[in-house]
Amino acid sequence: MIELFNVSVQENKRLILNQVSLRINKGEFVYLIGKTGAGKTTLLRLIYLDLYPSQGNIIVENYSSATIKRRQIPYLRRKVGVVFQDFKLLPDRNVYENVAFALRVIGASRREIKSRVLSVLTQVGLNHKRYHLPHTLSGGEKQRVAIARALVNEPFILLADEPTGNLDPEASRDILELLEDINRSGTAVCMATHNYELIKLIPHRTILLDNGEIRREFSPAEVQQLKVIE
Amino acid sequence: MSVFFLLKEGIVGLKRARLAAVITIVSICLSLSLFGSFTLVGYNLQDVFNRFYKKIRLEVFLDSSLGLDQLEKLKKKIHQNPEVEAVEYISSQAALQEFQKTFGQDLSSVLKSNPLPASFRVVLRPKYTAPERIEDLANRIRRLPGVQEVLYQKEIVRFLHKYLGLGIAILLIFAFLILVVITILIFNTIRLTIHSRMNIIEIMQLVGATNLFIKSPYIIEGMLQGLLGSLLAVGILALFVSFIRDVFYHGIQVPPHLYPFLLILGTLLGLLGSYISVNKYLKY
Known part of the structure; x- marks a missing residue:
């Protein structure tokens, strides 16, 4: 469960988020939409505490941004998976190692690593490419590796910041379907995007951010009415 | 981990x-x-x-009139200075032999009596090597009764x-x-x-x-x-x-x-x- 109470973020005297309150429930799928610079990325960064709010408070499971200690942040991050538009894979390690990395750095045992990595690679459909290096993969496949790495710690929520931003329409649809699968198996998903056509394919609760504020919330049924505002 | x-x-x-x-x-x-x-x-x-400093010696030339007792006392007095490591007595006879060894010339064939005075050769402790300190020591020794002159290689000490x-x-x-x-x-x-x-x-x-x-x-x-x-x-x-x-x-x-x-x-x-x-x- 994630909850934001009147959260504002100010950077260099510019207000990036203004009094945002939001609740994401367990197992929910939420889209964050809005123009570039509307505050989508900032909102996501707040959730994995890459950024502290200038005002307000954020609750992520048992942690609160107001009271969390710096050394506790890694433990929060293990419960929150994050993927990005640019994948952020390690170019000199193969698919398996990229995913295993997330477990190695938290000190998992070798046996545990092996079974969990193979299972999550099967889930994203990349088991057969586990020895490939990232540069030999397509964009869609790279994003699958990133998703596998985000999932391998079994987080309760997956944050996706423009995960289809670098992908062609077909690959984008595949990634979205994968996220939907992941959500169905119980992991909450919060995806920032400005691809409105895409979210109409699998509509969910959608939050429109504009100029650092929540402008409107759409129910899944209302999503179809969304028009491109950019 | x-x-x-x-x-x-x-x-x-x-x-x-x-x-x-x-x-x-x-x-x-x-x-x-x-x-x-x-x-x-x-x-x-x-x-x-x-190593250079270790080779620096003060040559303390003595009155020829000093008796054995006085020599002994003087030696002790010089030795009491904190800068002094050792004091060696060179009799005028020994000085003559050293001269002959160094210059290869027999002075006794030219002169009837030995012109070289007896002396103390003072070895310094390496700790006290400042030129002023050595000069000060030389002056203190100079003032002692029975001492004619104190010589050392002042220029080299200064230079070093x-x-x-x-x-x-x-x-x-x-x-x-x-x-x-x-x-x-x-x-x-x-x-x-x-x-x-x-x-x-x-x-x-x-x-x-x-x-x-x-x-x-x-x-x-x-x-x-x-x-x-x-x-x-x-x-x-x-x-x-x-x-x-x-x-x-x-x-x-x-x-x-x-x-x-x-x-x-x-x-x-x-x-x-x-x-x-x-x-x-x-x-x-």
């Missing part, structure tokens, strides 16, 4: 950023060699300096003190400056290494690696670089010393503990450099 994984990451890190690692190792090696050779030169200068002392001071300053430069250099090269791997640090932070876990490979890597660099530096210095010993100057001496000191210094600098640099890039 598995130590094995950390060590492996440290070594793998060295392999991955091979060029950066080589640059760091070479710069540590060069600066430590330079620092080491300055220390070496300074130490040997000091050594030469001391002025120029060799200055030389050593300059060397020490240079060695210190080099140390400062090395520190900055190591910090910067390691910072570059870490900067080139910002993405891996970012990912580690993202997937919830603890601070210590993220830092450790870099610190281990920095230590390894420091150790390798200083090992190379010690090798170069050892070769340099043996070359000098064989070809130019047989008496060259290595300051005690110089090599272990360089190894520890290099390793510590590598450790500190990477520790500080990696801290700069960690947000939490």
Whole structure:
């Protein structure tokens, strides 16, 4: 469960988020939409505490941004998976190692690593490419590796910041379907995007951010009415 | 947390950023060699300096009228001065023999009586080598009854003190400056290494690696670089010393503990450099 109470973020005297309150429930799928610079990325960064709010408070499971200690942040991050538009894979390690990395750095045992990595690679459909290096993969496949790495710690929520931003329409649809699968198996998903056509394919609760504020919330049924505002 | 994984990451890190690692190792090696050779030169200068000083003697010429008792008393008095290491009596007979030995001329064939006075030869403690102190001592001895004159190589004492002392001071300053430069250099090269791997640090932070876990490979890597660099530096210095010993100057001496000191210094600098640099890039 994630909850934001009147959260504002100010950077260099510019207000990036203004009094945002939001609740994401367990197992929910939420889209964050809005123009570039509307505050989508900032909102996501707040959730994995890459950024502290200038005002307000954020609750992520048992942690609160107001009271969390710096050394506790890694433990929060293990419960929150994050993927990005640019994948952020390690170019000199193969698919398996990229995913295993997330477990190695938290000190998992070798046996545990092996079974969990193979299972999550099967889930994203990349088991057969586990020895490939990232540069030999397509964009869609790279994003699958990133998703596998985000999932391998079994987080309760997956944050996706423009995960289809670098992908062609077909690959984008595949990634979205994968996220939907992941959500169905119980992991909450919060995806920032400005691809409105895409979210109409699998509509969910959608939050429109504009100029650092929540402008409107759409129910899944209302999503179809969304028009491109950019 | 598995130590094995950390060590492996440290070594793998060295392999991955091979060029950066080589640059760091070479710069540590060069600066430590330079620092080491300055220390070496300074130490040997000091050594030469001391050896010159050990040869400085005060010649205390005595009245020929002194009896044995008085001689003994005078010797004791001179010996009581803190600057004096030893006092040796040279009879006028012995002085004559020494003269003949040195100049190969038999004075007794020219002169009927021995013109050379008896003397004390005063050996100084190396601790008191300032020219003013020696001059002061000479004056004190001069005032003692029974002493005719005190002579020593005043000019050489002045020269040694002025120029060799200055030389050593300059060397020490240079060695210190080099140390400062090395520190900055190591910090910067390691910072570059870490900067080139910002993405891996970012990912580690993202997937919830603890601070210590993220830092450790870099610190281990920095230590390894420091150790390798200083090992190379010690090798170069050892070769340099043996070359000098064989070809130019047989008496060259290595300051005690110089090599272990360089190894520890290099390793510590590598450790500190990477520790500080990696801290700069960690947000939490």
